[in-house]
Amino acid sequence: MSDRRTGILQAATRVIARRGVRGLRMGELAAEAGVSTALIYYHFTDRAGILRQTLEYIGDRADHYTAEDRPAPDRAPGQARDPRADLEQVLLLELQDTVEVRENSTAWGELRATAVFEPDLREELARSTHSWVHDVAELLARADPSGTAPAHAAAAERLTALVEGLSVRWLSGSLPIEHARRLLRGAVETELARG
Amino acid sequence: MSDRRTGILQAATRVIARRGVRGLRMGELAAEAGVSTALIYYHFTDRAGILRQTLEYIGDRADHYTAEDRPAPDRAPGQARDPRADLEQVLLLELQDTVEVRENSTAWGELRATAVFEPDLREELARSTHSWVHDVAELLARADPSGTAPAHAAAAERLTALVEGLSVRWLSGSLPIEHARRLLRGAVETELARG
Numbered sequence: 396m397s398d399r400r401t402g403i404l405q406a407a408t409r410v411i412a413r414r415g416v417r418g419l420r421m422g423e424l425a426a427e428a429g430v431s432t433a434l435i436y437y438h439f440t441d442r443a444g445i446l447r448q449t450l451e452y453i454g455d456r457a458d459h460y461t462a463e464d465r466p467a468p469d470r471a472p473g474q475a476r477d478p479r480a481d482l483e484q485v486l487l488l489e490l491q492d493t494v495e496v497r498e499n500s501t502a503w504g505e506l507r508a509t510a511v512f513e514p515d516l517r518e519e520l521a522r523s524t525h526s527w528v529h530d531v532a533e534l535l536a537r538a539d540p541s542g543t544a545p546a547h548a549a550a551a552e553r554l555t556a557l558v559e560g561l562s563v564r565w566l567s568g569s570l571p572i573e574h575a576r577r578l579l580r581g582a583v584e585t586e587l588a589r590g
Numbered sequence: 591m592s593d594r595r596t597g598i599l600q601a602a603t604r605v606i607a608r609r610g611v612r613g614l615r616m617g618e619l620a621a622e623a624g625v626s627t628a629l630i631y632y633h634f635t636d637r638a639g640i641l642r643q644t645l646e647y648i649g650d651r652a653d654h655y656t657a658e659d660r661p662a663p664d665r666a667p668g669q670a671r672d673p674r675a676d677l678e679q680v681l682l683l684e685l686q687d688t689v690e691v692r693e694n695s696t697a698w699g700e701l702r703a704t705a706v707f708e709p710d711l712r713e714e715l716a717r718s719t720h721s722w723v724h725d726v727a728e729l730l731a732r733a734d735p736s737g738t739a740p741a742h743a744a745a746a747e748r749l750t751a752l753v754e755g756l757s758v759r760w761l762s763g764s765l766p767i768e769h770a771r772r773l774l775r776g777a778v779e780t781e782l783a784r785g
Binding site: 521 | 702705706707747751753756772773784
């Protein structure tokens with residue numbers, strides 16, 4: 396992706412996280428990204444195009460979060476990873492009070508909420524959701540090799556939907572972040588105990 | 591509550607479910623409710639007052655859902671209820687494709703999403719959330735009397751946050767309602783198996 400294009404998507408994420416999708420005006424986005432509105436239309440055609448590409452960008456960006464509160468595992472090269480810890484870690488990355496995660500989660504939740512009213516967004520949202528569920532199901536399969544693929548898929552759907560539910564409770568002031576993290580750890584444990 | 595006041599809150603729920611909180615204009619609400627804007631201000635003072643009271647109204651209304659797809663249990667008067675079935679039933683009531691539930695869930699999710707950007711709403715939202723979690727924790731305590739109160743509280747927070755997560759996935763077109771219901775049944779089973 397060109398730097399210019401990425402810069403516009405970063406700016407769109409920031410503006411959505413600050414003012415919501417319905418506060419996203421092309422003029423403000425252009426100012427935030429430091430480009431002309433013409434360039435935005437050139438890259439993304441229209442507002443729906445921006446929103447769809449921002450969804451995809453947010454999903455990709457979440458794949459590269461790093462943990463704030465936990466150092467990289469102290470592991471010799473080649474030493475096996477603990478698949479259970481990996482699973483928990485990947486899910487907990489979504490519940491961190493850092494600027495990046497807060498911004499990403501706010502924008503993701505807002506695009507999710509907007510898709511209830513704007514059917515245009517739904518296809519890209521379903522695709523991003525599916526890809527996230529798929530990744531988590533793979534981690535579950537490694538953490539619990541005796542389980543079946545449908546059981547891993549269902550657990551992955553539950554865990555990721557729970558992350559979304561906890562995340563919006565946190566961002567809307569109904570749940571402190573540390574408590575959200577504890578609840579999520581409990582859910583991982585419960586799902587694995589079932590397996 | 592006066593009929594006039596209830597009528598305005600019903601109308602606010604419909605308008606929010608149709609166009610979102612940010613689509614809620616006092617003129618449209620007055621037209622929908624068949625009253626004057628002056629009467630709305632008389633009862634609710636301002637827009638924030640309307641939104642807070644609508645949140646409370648939606649929470650109360652959800653307590654009175656009836657199941658669409660399941661007849662009332664065939665139970666002789668005085669016969670014990672099955673607390674496990676009660677718990678499942680109460681949670682599944684939130685995932686039904688009926689006009690009332692769709693409208694309530696859409697408006698609730700939209701008010702939740704709005705509270706991320708409008709701190710005014712947070713206190714009422716936290717209160718409604720807490721009351722819902724409390725009710726579900728009581729059902730869990732009846733279904734699993736050997737568990738501890740903190741364990742029931744945590745499970746209730748997870749199950750209700752999961753309902754919110756599944757609900758917005760359903761309403762935003764990422765998850766068919768029947769599949770959402772299956773996932774929720776699985777979560778109830780998993781939480782009770784843990785107890």
